[in-house]
Amino acid sequence: MELIDLRSDTLTQPTPAMRQAMANAEVGDDVFREDPTVAKLEQITASILGKESALFVPSGTMGNLICLLTHCQRGDEYIVGDRSHIFLNEVGGASALGGLHPHVIPNEKDGTLPLSQLEKAFRPEDIHFPSTRLICLENTHNFCSGATLTPSYMNKVSQIAQKHNTAVHLDGARLFSAAVALDVPVTDLTGPVDSVMISISKGLSAPVGSLISSTGDFINQARKYRKMLGGGMRQAGHMAASGIVALESMIEHLKSDHANAYSFAKGISLIPGIKIDLNTIKTNIVFFELNHPKLDDKNFLAKLESRNIKILSIDPGVFRAVTHSGVKDHMIAKAVEGIKEILK
Numbered sequence: 390m391e392l393i394d395l396r397s398d399t400l401t402q403p404t405p406a407m408r409q410a411m412a413n414a415e416v417g418d419d420v421f422r423e424d425p426t427v428a429k430l431e432q433i434t435a436s437i438l439g440k441e442s443a444l445f446v447p448s449g450t451m452g453n454l455i456c457l458l459t460h461c462q463r464g465d466e467y468i469v470g471d472r473s474h475i476f477l478n479e480v481g482g483a484s485a486l487g488g489l490h491p492h493v494i495p496n497e498k499d500g501t502l503p504l505s506q507l508e509k510a511f512r513p514e515d516i517h518f519p520s521t522r523l524i525c526l527e528n529t530h531n532f533c534s535g536a537t538l539t540p541s542y543m544n545k546v547s548q549i550a551q552k553h554n555t556a557v558h559l560d561g562a563r564l565f566s567a568a569v570a571l572d573v574p575v576t577d578l579t580g581p582v583d584s585v586m587i588s589i590s591k592g593l594s595a596p597v598g599s600l601i602s603s604t605g606d607f608i609n610q611a612r613k614y615r616k617m618l619g620g621g622m623r624q625a626g627h628m629a630a631s632g633i634v635a636l637e638s639m640i641e642h643l644k645s646d647h648a649n650a651y652s653f654a655k656g657i658s659l660i661p662g663i664k665i666d667l668n669t670i671k672t673n674i675v676f677f678e679l680n681h682p683k684l685d686d687k688n689f690l691a692k693l694e695s696r697n698i699k700i701l702s703i704d705p706g707v708f709r710a711v712t713h714s715g716v717k718d719h720m721i722a723k724a725v726e727g728i729k730e731i732l733k
């Protein structure tokens with residue numbers, strides 16, 4: 390029985406073209422800045438994102454942390470959503486390693502930070518208060534069911550940030566999903582922010598890595614933080630080569646992941662015992678609730694596994710299914726059918 394693994398788009402395998410490019414990559418020591426393939430990936434990324442410069446980093450978590458460290462000094466405060474990956478899922482690195490203080494405001498269901506609350510979150514100058522240095526946005530928003538932030542919303546946040554002399558960082562682990570779903574140039578989403586992190590290891594299907602992008606000065610400083618955190622890599626061109634293929638060939642593919650996610654969501658929405666708001670499904674992430682009198686979460690997952698279907702448990706009664714290049718069109722109907730049988 391074939392495996393239908395909907396746990397995460399990080400499970401994607403490199404494409405044959407990626408494997409070939411990785412094997413044949415021209416490489417050097419990137420800490421000496423002598424790896425031409427890393428340099429090329431960084432150049433391509435900066436150009437796609439409309440920024441001056443970019444830096445290849447081992448993970449999205451490190452990329453976000455480096456950006457926070459570069460924007461802020463110890464004791465500074467950054468504004469962040471309560472459902473954001475930075476706040477929930479990065480081990481509190483900004484606090485533990487950077488001495489940064491999160492100012493958490495509740496995310497709306499659509500992934501936004503409400504502008505009225507955002508306005509109130511800035512600290513006035515006062516001897517008792519930390520200094521507000523940064524706002525963090527996330528697009529698409531993982532724990533808001535892959536919601537997309539529009540250019541218009543991001544521009545509003547940018548204007549508020551400028552008024553308060555504060556920078557904006559964008560966690561764009563799935564930024565290309567947002568651009569594709571909104572049908573806007575990705576630069577409409579990066580223009581309003583000072584720094585951005587994108588991942589090549591999720592829907593874009595490369596094996597490892599993320600990039601951060603910003604001004605040349607910012608990236609020079611960020612490069613030093615990357616070294617401090619142990620993220621200076623040597624012949625990293627083998628990995629970067631897969632990233633070049635990812636950016637050149639996998640962005641369009643995200644559309645079919647989105648279509649599959651919607652058809653999965655629609656399919657399970659008709660099953661008694663499943664609660665899902667179809668309006669929230671914009672990209673490749675489907676959150677749904679299980680409300681069944683006899684079946685608990687553990688049993689549900691076990692029954693799925695026995696049918697070779699894997700889904701991620703997020704909170705009690707809450708599950709996440711993510712489509713990606715390893716989930717082929719025909720697997721969607723099979724996954725829906727499996728869930729239907731289990732809940733019968």
Ligand SMILES: *Cc1c(COP(=O)(O)O)cnc(C)c1O
Nearest residue numbers: 448449450451474527531560562
């Ligand atoms: C996956 C993810 C990250 C972290 O990326 P890793 O490469 O897993 O460290 C950051 N932000 C969001 C929104 C993510 O989904």
